[in-house]
Amino acid sequence: MTNDEAKALFKKNIQSVEIGTHNYCNRTCTFCPLSVEGVNRRNFKNTIFMKDEMYENIMKQLSEINFAGRLDFSRYHEPTSHKKYILEKIKIAKRYLPSVKISLNTNSDYINKEYHQQLVEAGVDSFAFQAYMKNGANKFDEDEVFKRINYITDRLSAPRIDKEQHRNKEWIIYKLPERFKGKIHARNYWVNGVNRAGTVLDTNYTRTKPCTSMNKGVYIDYNGSMTACCDMLTPELHSKWEVGNLEKQPNIFLNYTSKFYTKFRERITKAEWYPNSPCIKCKRDVRGSQAR
Numbered sequence: 004m005t006n007d008e009a010k011a012l013f014k015k016n017i018q019s020v021e022i023g024t025h026n027y028c029n030r031t032c033t034f035c036p037l038s039v040e041g042v043n044r045r046n047f048k049n050t051i052f053m054k055d056e057m058y059e060n061i062m063k064q065l066s067e068i069n070f071a072g073r074l075d076f077s078r079y080h081e082p083t084s085h086k087k088y089i090l091e092k093i094k095i096a097k098r099y100l101p102s103v104k105i106s107l108n109t110n111s112d113y114i115n116k117e118y119h120q121q122l123v124e125a126g127v128d129s130f131a132f133q134a135y136m137k138n139g140a141n142k143f144d145e146d147e148v149f150k151r152i153n154y155i156t157d158r159l160s161a162p163r164i165d166k167e168q169h170r171n172k173e174w175i176i177y178k179l180p181e182r183f184k185g186k187i188h189a190r191n192y193w194v195n196g197v198n199r200a201g202t203v204l205d206t207n208y209t210r211t212k213p214c215t216s217m218n219k220g221v222y223i224d225y226n227g228s229m230t231a232c233c234d235m236l237t238p239e240l241h242s243k244w245e246v247g248n249l250e251k252q253p254n255i256f257l258n259y260t261s262k263f264y265t266k267f268r269e270r271i272t273k274a275e276w277y278p279n280s281p282c283i284k285c286k287r288d289v290r291g292s293q294a295r
Contacts, residue, residue, distance in 0.1 A: 013260070020065065021075040023223065025225050026224075027047055030135065032136075036202040038203065053226070062099035074103045077107075078224055081109065082107055083122075090121060097126035106130070131185065133187075135151070136148065174188070175189040200234040204286075210285055212288070217233070220233070221255070225238075227250040231271065
C-alpha cells in the first residue's frame, strides 16, 4: 500500500489517537496492569519520555490529513505528573492540529485550580478526572469514593457532589459545571471493570464474542509501540502483540496499514483469535449491568 493510500484509509477510519507521552505513574491500582508483578513505572526519577522528535513527527503527520478527531493523553501513565512537559506537548498538538479535540485522563492527584486552568489555556478540551481509591484497595467503598470526589472538587474550587443523587451505582459520573470541561468518574472496577486483556481481575474468563470496540482508534505508548487496543501494555506485558512501532517505522499511516495490524484487526472482529492472544482473556464490552 502506498503512503497516500495509507493516509486515506487512516483518515477514513480513525477518530481517536490515544498516546502515552512517558512511562511514569504514581499509582498501582489493583485493577490496572501497572500493579502486575514485573511492571514498575513508579520511579519518578527514572521516567522515560517519548522522544521529542517522535512526538512532533506524530503531530506533523496527523496534520497532513487535517486530523480533527480526538487526541487522548491517556495510556498507562499519569500525564499530569510532569507539569512543564505535558503543557508543552499539548501546545505542540494544538499548533499542528487546531481542530483536534484534546482529552486528558488523570488520576487527579496533581490537579489543582491553577494547574487545571493552565491545561485549559494550553488546549485541553475535556478532562476525565478519576476518583480512584488508595493503592492496594480491592473493593469499592462508596463513602471513601465520595470523600475522594469532594477532595477533587475542593482542589478545583468546583461544587461538591450531591451524594444522594449518586448512591448505589457501579459507575458514578459527576458532571462538573461547563467551565471545568470535565467529569469526575468513580467506578466499581471489581464489578464493572474490564480485565485489561486478561492481566488483572477475572483472569479465568474466556472470550467468545468478537471485538469491534477499537476499530476507530490507534494506541501509542511512550516508546512508539502501537497496540490494537487500549487494554494491552506493549512494553512490559504484550510486546509479542505489538502491531506497529514508530521507532522502527516512523510513519504512523504505514504502521496502521501494516500486514500484521490489518490481519490482527480482521481476526478480532471475527473472534478468530491468534493462539495465546491476550484477546482470548479480554472482557472489553462485557461488564456489569448497573453502570452509570
